Amino acid sequence: MQRRAWLLVLVAASLWLGGCATGLRVDTSQRAAAQDSRVRFIVLHYTSENRADSLRLLTQGRVSAHYLITDEPVKIYALVDENRRAWHAGLSQWFEYPNLNGMSIGIEIVNAGPLDTAQTRWAPYPDSQIRALAALLRDIQSRHQVKAWNIVAHSDIAPLRKTDPGPVFPWRELARQGLGRWYDEQAVARRIPQVTADMLADAQYIQRLLAHIGYPIRQSGVWDSQTQQVIRAFQMHYRPKDISGHADAQTVAIGQDLAGQMSTQQQ
């Protein structure tokens, strides 16, 4: 074909494509007052891999996160744009929201996780890594107005499958900086003697309490393994000294205090 003929083909193609070729015109001078961020949750993970393997898996594998925080040296990588979905949460739920990938920002932290198969020893998080995380959380929280109780562990939203970021993750210290939910420690100390044997024996009561503060738990009404696993996930976040999964008075008192917070606030 001659050059002139090619030109005609190109002109015809661009006419046929219409809007695309001529440029879609959108007027953005008027904006709606009624809107908010699609991001409702921040989910925290450990990678259980070293720095190099974490980077490789999260950039080339079938899983991803919006951010990766390495150690040695501490560095924050942005791997997925915040307006796009990262594949980090999997089958998950928090309050009535299922499958959190579409509504969350995922942060992976380079950390080895459990150091033995019995999960009695866990890799610590260096202060410098937590300082970087706190700065990142503050930035994300302020831009998306994420509520304190919606900054969660992977184990909170998938308690039957996950243990990250584990019981040595410093939830309490972060909450003291306004990053995440915590309980009134003095109020819990006062509540502990009021927790009755009947409450501790009542599986339905514990299941309702955990569901009320966000945890995905089947309301079976009996002591089953899923209940123990959800209690363990709760303890890893709020009472990490003992993560047996057994419902003791302190566990229940913390749950009651957090449930009281939910009743007075909007989710």
Ligand SMILES: [Zn+2]
């Ligand atoms: Zn995870």
